[in-house]
Amino acid sequence: MDKLTEYPKLIKQILTEYVELCHRHPQKDIETFLIVDEEKCHYIWMNLGWQNGERITGMTVYVRLHDGKFWIEEDWTEEGIATDLVSAGVPKEDIVLAFHEPKMREYTDFAVT
Known part of the structure; x- marks a missing residue:
């Protein structure tokens, strides 16, 4: 798999x-969208809106x-x-x-850095 393109x-x-x-399955008054910065390779799944009088601004991923x-x-x-x-x-x-936290990553099955 070519990492740079795939x-x-x-x-x-x-x-x-x-x-x-x-x-x-939309939530009333909550917008869900994807923000992509292809040049810098950032990908954000975001929620934005209002719920029960409270402002919702959250990154899901x-x-x-x-x-x-x-x-x-x-x-x-x-x-995950x-x-x-x-x-x-x-x-x-x-x-x-x-x-x-960086010192805790060694206890996962994934890369540390």
Whole structure:
């Protein structure tokens, strides 16, 4: 798998599927969308709106590509985006669970840096 061309396509495809699934069951007054910065390789699944008089601004997932690896900075999905990446054929050594403190990453099955 050519990381430079395939990794951006893969994360965009995975996150697009999640956002489309959210659109099938929308929450009233909450907008769900995908923010993509292809030049700098940042991918954010975001929610924005109002619920019970409270402002909702939340990242569900934030993944960036850095040094040929997926850096998962934020992930509030049930199974985890890393699971989707591994299922798609990405080796665990190409996935960093960046939401974990660096000294704790060595205890995961994924890359430390």
